Amino acid sequence: MESSLPDLEAILLVGGQGTRLRPLTLGTPKPLLPTAGVPFLAHQLARARSFGVRRIVFATSYKASMFEPVFGDGSSFGLSLHYMTEETPLGTGGAIRNAAQALTSAPDDPVLILNGDILSGHDIGDQIRQHVDRSAAVTLHLTEVDDPSRFGCVPTDPSGRVTAFLEKTPNPVTNRINAGCYVFTRSVIDGIPAGEVVSVERETFPGLIDDGALVLGYADRTYWLDVGTPAAFVKGSRDLVLGRLASPALPGPSGxxxxxxxxxxxxxxxxxxxxxxxxxxxxxxxxxxxxxxxxxxxxxxxxxxxxxxxxxxxxxxxxxxxxxxxxxxxxxxxxxxxxxxxxxxxxxxxxxxxxxxxxxx
CATH class of the missing domain: 2.160.10.10 (Hexapeptide repeat proteins)
Known part of the structure; x- marks a missing residue:
């Protein structure tokens, strides 16, 4: 399903060092590791394209120079790709703000934010539509896990409004967690301090909630996996090959x-x-x-x-x-x-x- 927003832009966060995946990441950034036959990001790029994304800005840091030789200008994916590098790590919020310098969207436009270590089967187009229809500041994809204490715990009210953002709390009040895919209104990104280390999980989201801004939760129970560990990386590749998660980038039939x-x-x-x-x-x-x-x-x-x-x-x-x-x-x-x-x-x-x-x- 394609989004009704043909000029939709996205920021792809790919600056992490992937320390949990060493030695695989000693010479290769985690998002470039071969996964079901192609670099991991190929699955994200192809899927984003299928939902109407046309322009993506890579927020790079660790081994930043390795990304452009692999993906080029994005034409092979039907995308326009651009690359922004943090000279020093700026955290998730700082990375988004730094990459936003390359955006062309207007202040009221939605901007999709993707994390470079997540596999997800959720309906990105529907997440964007709900964000736009309700004029939200940010809309977070939420998923349910058995052990939410390892993640950002995100309670919501009956209307879907996020009421708190409890980062890795030992006593979670819900099993719904931050799944790492966001839709920001462009002007909200521009409100993040430039050139500073900022965490969206610990600063931006809680700050918006405290200020009364509409932060929505888009909750579903589709396939979701953080591939940050060797076991999860293997599982992600295996599930793509078996067809448990469909990917337009899979270089052959599932099986x-x-x-x-x-x-x-x-x-x-x-x-x-x-x-x-x-x-x-x-x-x-x-x-x-x-x-x-x-x-x-x-x-x-x-x-x-x-x-x-x-x-x-x-x-x-x-x-x-x-x-x-x-x-x-x-x-x-x-x-x-x-x-x-x-x-x-x-x-x-x-x-x-x-x-x-x-x-x-």
């Missing part, structure tokens, strides 16, 4: 696995569970890859489950990798068993042996 050009999978190997096999990678006879992301130019002869395998890594026959992250160029020799969130740093070689690892190596 048990996605094999990118040049990948070679032996008929005697098992590849399933929404796995992605990168370009030029080889899955040898007897290997098993289940629910995992295998990078480019890898060789897998062992067993890999719910894990991320970096580019050019090798998993030897007899090795078991489960719930782990294997850095670029690492080698896991036969007999090694890696599990429970183990992270193997790039270039590390674990020789053939019979060792079970449950901490980083």
């Amino acid at each position: 048990e696995f996605l094999a990118l050009p040049g990948a070679v999978i032996s008929p005697e190997a098992k590849v399933m569970g929404g796995s992605t096999v990168g370009r030029g990678s080889v899955i040898e006879a007897g290997a098993s890859v289940v629910g995992s992301v295998v990078g480019d130019a890898c060789v897998v002869a062992g067993s890999v489950t719910d894990s991320v395998i970096g580019d050019r890594a090798r998993i030897c026959a007899g090795a078991v990798v489960r719930d782990a992250v294997i850095g670029d160029g690492a080698v896991v020799g036969s007999g090694n068993e890696l599990q429970a969130g183990v992270r193997v740093w790039p270039g590390v070689e674990l020789p053939e042996c019979a060792v079970r690892y449950s901490s980083d190596v």
